[in-house]
Amino acid sequence: MKLAWYTPYALPSAVGRYSALVVAELARQGIDVVVVRSEVPTADLLRAGAHPAPGPVCWAADGGACAEAADLVVHNIGDHHGNHFHSFDGLRRRPGIVVLHDVSLHGALLGLASAGGAAAPDYETVLRAECGDGALRRYRALREALPRAWWYDAVADHPVLRFALRDALGIVTHSRYAAGIVAPRVAAPLTTIPLAYDGPQLTLPPPRLATPLRLLTVGNVNPNKRVGDVVAALAGDAVLAARCDYRVVGAIEDAVRAEIVAHSAAAGLVVTVTGPVDAAALAAELAAADVVICLRRPSLEGASASVIEGMLSGRPVIVSDTGCFAEIPGALVAKVAPGREVTDLRRALHAILAAPDGARARGAAARAWALEHHAPAAYARRFLDFCTTVRDAAGLLHTVDRITERLAGWGVAPDGAFAERIDSVLAGLFGARRAA
Amino acid sequence: MTTGVLPFRPSERIRMLLPVPPSARAAEPAIPITCVQGLGRGAGVAVEGDFAGFHPLELDGGVPFAWTDGHGTVVCRAARTVTLRHVWIVVHATAPHGASVEVKVDGGPPRHLARVRGRRTVRINLGQRVRSTEIRLELTSPTFVPADAGLTDSRCLGVAIERIILGRSVAACAAAAWADALRRFDRSRSGRGA
Numbered sequence: 316m317k318l319a320w321y322t323p324y325a326l327p328s329a330v331g332r333y334s335a336l337v338v339a340e341l342a343r344q345g346i347d348v349v350v351v352r353s354e355v356p357t358a359d360l361l362r363a364g365a366h367p368a369p370g371p372v373c374w375a376a377d378g379g380a381c382a383e384a385a386d387l388v389v390h391n392i393g394d395h396h397g398n399h400f401h402s403f404d405g406l407r408r409r410p411g412i413v414v415l416h417d418v419s420l421h422g423a424l425l426g427l428a429s430a431g432g433a434a435a436p437d438y439e440t441v442l443r444a445e446c447g448d449g450a451l452r453r454y455r456a457l458r459e460a461l462p463r464a465w466w467y468d469a470v471a472d473h474p475v476l477r478f479a480l481r482d483a484l485g486i487v488t489h490s491r492y493a494a495g496i497v498a499p500r501v502a503a504p505l506t507t508i509p510l511a512y513d514g515p516q517l518t519l520p521p522p523r524l525a526t527p528l529r530l531l532t533v534g535n536v537n538p539n540k541r542v543g544d545v546v547a548a549l550a551g552d553a554v555l556a557a558r559c560d561y562r563v564v565g566a567i568e569d570a571v572r573a574e575i576v577a578h579s580a581a582a583g584l585v586v587t588v589t590g591p592v593d594a595a596a597l598a599a600e601l602a603a604a605d606v607v608i609c610l611r612r613p614s615l616e617g618a619s620a621s622v623i624e625g626m627l628s629g630r631p632v633i634v635s636d637t638g639c640f641a642e643i644p645g646a647l648v649a650k651v652a653p654g655r656e657v658t659d660l661r662r663a664l665h666a667i668l669a670a671p672d673g674a675r676a677r678g679a680a681a682r683a684w685a686l687e688h689h690a691p692a693a694y695a696r697r698f699l700d701f702c703t704t705v706r707d708a709a710g711l712l713h714t715v716d717r718i719t720e721r722l723a724g725w726g727v728a729p730d731g732a733f734a735e736r737i738d739s740v741l742a743g744l745f746g747a748r749r750a751a
Numbered sequence: 752m753t754t755g756v757l758p759f760r761p762s763e764r765i766r767m768l769l770p771v772p773p774s775a776r777a778a779e780p781a782i783p784i785t786c787v788q789g790l791g792r793g794a795g796v797a798v799e800g801d802f803a804g805f806h807p808l809e810l811d812g813g814v815p816f817a818w819t820d821g822h823g824t825v826v827c828r829a830a831r832t833v834t835l836r837h838v839w840i841v842v843h844a845t846a847p848h849g850a851s852v853e854v855k856v857d858g859g860p861p862r863h864l865a866r867v868r869g870r871r872t873v874r875i876n877l878g879q880r881v882r883s884t885e886i887r888l889e890l891t892s893p894t895f896v897p898a899d900a901g902l903t904d905s906r907c908l909g910v911a912i913e914r915i916i917l918g919r920s921v922a923a924c925a926a927a928a929w930a931d932a933l934r935r936f937d938r939s940r941s942g943r944g945a
Contacts, residue, residue, distance in 0.1 A: 491894075498896070718761075723769055742903050
């Protein structure tokens with residue numbers, strides 16, 4: 316089988332790193348894989364370098380010639396229209412399996428809408444069609460007065476997915492949380508496979524867990540990462556303020572950086588905001604860290620590379636008890652409840668200070684679990700199983716789409732008993748026979 | 752005996768793909784389940800709701816209800832400012848093994864509620880009287896897929912909601928629920944259904 320794997324592939328891209336791991340493993344398992352870069356090529360992107368690949372790499376922007384002979388196309392899609400531009404565009408022309416990295420595609424939708432062109436979607440039309448009049452009213456109420464409240468919070472209540480996924484032959488999510496959002500909105504074969512990922516440096520010495528306790532948050536620092544809550548937790552607790560320092564590593568908006576710096580300076584805290592770093596610097600940050608903090612509210616990702624990096628580092632990890640993070644076994648990480656970040660975080664940090672040996676053991680257990688749970692080899696095997704499911708469902712999908720065309724021509728919608736009849740007949744024709 | 756299991760529900764895919772004219776969309780019912788008011792005699796308030804994260808309305812023996820997809824949001828709006836303190840959520844059904852339902856009111860902290868199994872009314876005391884024209888409820892629960900148990904329904908379901916009852920007091924909610932039940936009973940006796 317020959318797979319064409321559409322993906323961002325620049326070195327700083329976490330989706331690129333995941334893709335590099337998976338295509339290498341697929342190649343090891345005998346699959347002929349070509350990588351098709353889905354980004355809009357820019358000078359910065361070209362300067363950033365690319366992950367290594369086991370086979371040919373071409374750009375979709377140049378026509379994606381290396382993908383022409385592929386038996387199956389795979390599109391990685393996330394909430395960044397520039398990184399995934401040629402997958403949003405290409406999926407219509409060449410349907411395939413979608414690997415969905417985010418459960419909110421509002422940013423990508425807005426980017427595609429702003430890019431213009433004949434096929435560009437209209438943001439409000441898509442929002443209303445997928446989420447209803449209430450969502451549109453809410454957007455209009457917030458977009459001017461409180462844009463951050465919409466883009467970083469309210470969008471979680473109104474997922475837009477169908478505009479991007481309606482032509483998918485099958486969908487892979489990386490958490491049950493993401494699958495629970497996709498399943499009622501997009502009717503297509505769906506599976507969940509834990510994200511394949513590794514860390515920038517797999518083996519680190521155990522954390523010191525001594526004063527000063529170094530706390531670390533990594534990744535693109537958007538407001539939903541609750542960095543302000545971490546600062547507030549330290550600022551309001553004299554013991555933690557005296558015994559902890561905090562480093563925020565990754566791309567960050569100027570407004571968020573200014574807020575953090577001002578708040579921490581006023582409270583006399585030692586907080587460092589580095590901005591974006593390369594893999595070597597990230598490895599050094601993880602090596603020097605004692606505790607990794609991965610908070611989200613709301614949770615907009617289908618899976619988190621940074622929490623996997625945190626667990627693989629062997630450091631104790633503190634996560635929000637929401638979204639994909641809620642699926643990590645509670646014995647391996649400390650969890651804080653959404654809405655109670657400050658108090659729960661203080662409790663978790665005091666627990667680490669009071670019992671460092673237990674925290675160290677928990678970090679080691681999390682590392683062992685992450686190595687197995689997020690292993691690329693197991694991911695590739697499950698992905699290939701899903702390719703078989705998608706191939707088997709192709710006839711059903713084609714038939715349903717033909718029925719839809721006919722019904723559209725008649726102006727008929729399948730309601731009530733008609734829908735039941737369609738489901739029943741097609742289940743008899745195409746359903747896998749399973750003992751009841 | 753064997754049954755055919757599909758990887759998705761064909762009728763849902765047809766609904767997803769069918770081009771629906773904007774005018775038809777606007778005419779779709781905006782309220783899949785009923786908001787009932789117990790806001791005091793003579794309040795004369797029309798309570799309407801916006802719903803997100805709900806599957807289409809279904810009927811069970813004439814009783815309308817709608818399943819959440821795991822994250823259902825209901826915004827109940829009144830035509831003018833009302834005072835309320837209690838919110839009752841009538842759960843029509845859950846997964847066979849039950850479900851833990853978490854409710855957030857107006858974006859506040861989550862209220863962790865007792866495990867719900869089958870039909871049950873979840874009663875929330877807001878703690879203080881709220882004067883507002885709207886209240887926003889977010890219902891979060893684990894999901895299940897009936898198709899995993901061999902059924903043809905491949906939807907991802909949370910909990911099924913039958914009614915939202917808003918009231919100033921427990922007695923007002925109880926009276927509204929009772930009056931609502933009587934109305935439904937009368938309708939079913941007269942053969943008009945719900």
